[in-house]
Amino acid sequence: MGMSIRNNPRVYAAAGASIIAAAVATRYVAKWRKRKYMRRGEGIRDLGGGQVFIGLDLTDPYASSSRPCDYAILDTDLNCNFGLWDYNVGGASIIPQPALGRSFILAIDGPQGLAGEPDANVRISEKLVNAPGRTPYFLKLEGKPYQGLIQGSVNLFHKLVTSGSRFRLLGLDGVPVSDTTLIEVYPGGAWKILSKGNLPAKRTVSGRYRRAELLTQLGVKFASSDLPTNDQLDATLAAWVAYKFWIGESSIEGTAPEMDELNSIIREGYIVMPTLSSGEVHNDIEEVAPV
Structure with a gap:
């Protein structure tokens, strides 16, 4: 005999929890939109001239259900726009249309x-920033977490830096900070630097809300009142770290990259992390239950 729904306390409890979760999610989406309307208008934000900062949240190109990568573009006034990039190992169209013809850091x-x-089985930089991904010396695609993402990423970096002089990777062949146009970042660690404590899970509405508020407190100006997705928020933070790198407020973790010509790959490499100026982040965001 199947389970009876009528008078079943477990079913009613589950239904009640779902209703509460939906109500809380609606509340915080509405709160975000209200704050956005109070702060600034709607629409695509015009980017100022000159330097731009592009944050790219890579996805696993080898996944059975692969999806486009989210990117965010910031200008020097921290106006933010979003877009999508379809991964290709050659890096075609990786610089978005609004950034063409400008100086950039990707x-x-x-x-x-x-x-x-x-x-x-791990790079020095990954140890220093406590990254969950572990990049080994020999890359095998099967059987380990993040291996598809790792392979797609290291192949992309190699193609970019060998495609000409446009992409100048920090530290490779002595590329200095002042001439760098390409860096590696770790948003997961950067969020911990920005937040007072642990943030709600990034895929929950409350987690997205908290992260979006942190970014607006740093001066980021989103184009829409829609609450950004978790991937858009990671891309925005990546772009903001590039901005911090540009103004000289960052730390460079790890060892310099070197080209492995025999295997057509880069070895090791720096991860750039943000450093905060006094009073840069406020901790007056309302605490919320994860949803």
């Missing part, structure tokens, strides 16, 4: 290279 959330020693 910040990619993904590893630029493999570990430098044959017995290593």
Whole structure:
């Protein structure tokens, strides 16, 4: 006999929890939109001239249900626009249309290279920033977490830096900070630097709300009152880290990248993390239950 719904306390409890979760989610989406309307108008934001900062949230190109990568563009006034990029290993169209013809720094959330020693299963930079992904010396696609993302990322970095002089990777062949146009970032660690404590899970409405508020407190100006997705928020943070790198407020973790010509890959490489100026982040965001 099947389970009876009538008078079943477990079913009613589950239904009640779902109703509460939906109500809380609606509340915080409405709160975000109200604050956005009070702060600024709607529509695509015009980017100022000159330097721009592009944050790219890579996805796994080898996944059975692969999806486009989210990107965010910031100008020096921190006006923000979003878009999507269809991964291709050659990097075609990786610089969005609004950024063409401008000076840029591209910040990619993904590893630029493999570990430098044959017995290593993690890069020095990943240890220093406590990244969950572990990039080994020998890359095998099957059987380990993040391996598809890692392979797609290291192949992309290699193609970009060998495609000409447009993409100048920090530290590769002595590329200095002042001449860099390509960096690796780790938004997961950067969120911890920005937040007072642990944030709600990034895929929950409350987690997205908290992250969006942190970014607006830093001066980021979103174009729409719609609450950004978790991938858009990671892309925005990546772009903001590139901005911090440009103004000299960042730390550079790890060892310099080197080209492995035999295997057509980069070895090791820096991860750029933000440093905060006094009073840059406020902690007056309302605490919310994860939804």
